[in-house]
Amino acid sequence: MTGARFEGAGERLGSAPRDVLEALLASVADAVYVVDAAGRVEFANPAALDLLGYTEEELLGRDSHATIHHHRWDGTPFPEHECPLLAPRATGETVRVDDDAFWRRDGSRFRVAYSSAPLATRGGRGAVVVFRDVTRRAEAEEAQRREAVERARAEEIHASRARIVAAADAERRRLVRDLHDGAQQRLVRILLSLRLAANEATRAAGGRAEHGDAAGGDAATDAGGEQLRELLDEAASDTQAAIAELRDLGSGLHPQILTNRGVAAAVESMTAPLPLLVTREIPERRWPATVEAAAYFTIAEALTNVVKHAGASAASVRVVDDDGGRLTVEVADDGRGGADVTRGSGLAGLRDRVAALDGTLEVESADGAGTRLRATIPLPAS
Ligand SMILES: Nc1ncnc2c1ncn2[C@@H]1O[C@H](COP(=O)(O)OP(=O)(O)OP(=O)(O)O)[C@@H](O)[C@H]1O
Ligand SMILES: [Mg+2]
Known part of the structure; x- marks a missing residue:
């Protein structure tokens, strides 16, 4: 730092002897430069020269804005009349900016925080600028922000998956209820009517026989009555089959017994008709509906697979609430x-x-060694 260059700023920086100020500015970690009334660099301390990549000879006397502040961080041009750094020359007020860009001699940029304060120089009011490279801090902040956004997004995806499963389960339960209370009830009523009609037809035919009508020889009426009864019986057994099919459809969607009595009872009724020995060890307890549905459908799929693919002689189901x-x-x-x-x-x-549901599914299934499927499902704290 040369005494001559320092003079303009030094005179105004206080009444301390110039060499003390020089020594001070040379040793502070913060970078400092002074611009004159025309915005030209009049002084720069070693930290400033170091950060900007200039020698003193290269920098002093240059238009500060055009040299180190010509573009913003995003690469758009920074018009000089909008420059906060130079404003104190006109306003007499100090300006602080937390995040801006300075450009080095080699064309690279770095993030800066600075303050710019008015300073009387020989040619009129200039400004003294103190700045720090905050690239690392800004990058850390940006990484933190990105991480927070990522985390929020992952949490939202996770929560929405759980919501979708819960909504699908609720919808299945609703469908089953509608099937049961709607179509199934109606079919049951039809079935009853058909049974009544068949009984009536039988009774009418019997009545005619008793009153000796048959002797009168109306064989055609008898045959018609018999045919009618057969048709009604057939319609009744078809209806019965439709009711059974609806019930199976409903229990495939979401077994009523699971809703009403829980996993142990639902699995018991599922395994009863299976063509293999299934041992069960399931506590008679209730868990939240989504957990019960997950447990039930895990067991149902696993047992269906055993029947379809395993060629097994026995299977076991174990549910442990630890x-x-x-x-x-x-x-x-x-x-x-x-x-x-x-x-x-x-x-x-x-x-x-x-x-x-935040759980895991493991499948152990070495060739020839059977299959073990294990689902672990966290239970909500309540
Ligand atoms: N218990 C088991 N024993 C032997 N192989 C099995 C068993 N469970 C599943 N597998 C094999 O793993 C494959 C994948 O099973 P997965 O249940 O995903 O499909 P799938 O039963 O073939 O069809 P889907 O379940 O979609 O109707 C099956 O095709 C079968 O080859
Ligand atoms: Mg399967």
Whole structure:
């Protein structure tokens, strides 16, 4: 730093001897420069020269805005009349800016925080600018912001998956209720009417026989009555079959027994008709509806797979509520093994359903060693 260059600023920076000020400005970590009334760099301390990449000879006397502040961080031009750094020359007020860009000699940029204060120089009011490279701080802040946005997005996706599963379960329960209270009830009433009509037809035919009508020889009426009864019986058994089909459809969607009595009862009624031995160990307890649905559908899919693919002689179902806030559902068979989540949609769908509740699905299934499927589902704190 040369004494001559320093003179303009030094005279105004206080009454301390110039060499003290010089020493001070040379040693402070903050970068400092002074512009004169015309906005030209009149003084720059070593920290400023270092950050900007200039020698003193290169920088002094240059138009400060055009040299180090010509563009904003986003690359758009920075008109000099909008420059806050130079404003104190006109306003006499100090300006502080937290995040802006300065441009180095080599054309690269860095983020700066600065204050610019009015300073009387020989040619009129100039400004003294103190600045710091805040690139690292700004980058850290930006990374933090990005992380927070990412986290919020991941949380939202996660929450929306859980909501979708819960909504789908609720919708299945509603459909089952509608089927039961609507079509099924109506079919039951039709069935009753058909039974009554068949009985009437039988009675009418019997009555005629008793009154000796048959002797009168109206064989055609008798045959018609018999035919009518057969038709009514047939219609009744078709209706009965339709009721059974509706019931099966409903229980595939969401078994009423699961809603009414929970997992243990629902699994018991599911395993009864299966063509293999299934041992069950399931506590008679109730859990939240989404957890029960996940447990039930895990067991249903696993047992369907055992019947379809395993060639097993026995299977076991175990549900453990370890009171540690999670439910473990395990289905094992002694069949051929080789289950693969990526091959069908059953196991993959289960994995998604369980994951939506924050749980995990593991499949152990070495060739020839049977299959063990384990779902672990966290239980809500309440
Ligand atoms: N218990 C099991 N024993 C042997 N192989 C199994 C068993 N469970 C599943 N697999 C194998 O893993 C594959 C994937 O099972 P997944 O349930 O995903 O599909 P899927 O049963 O074939 O069809 P979907 O369930 O969609 O009707 C099956 O095709 C079958 O080859
Ligand atoms: Mg399957």
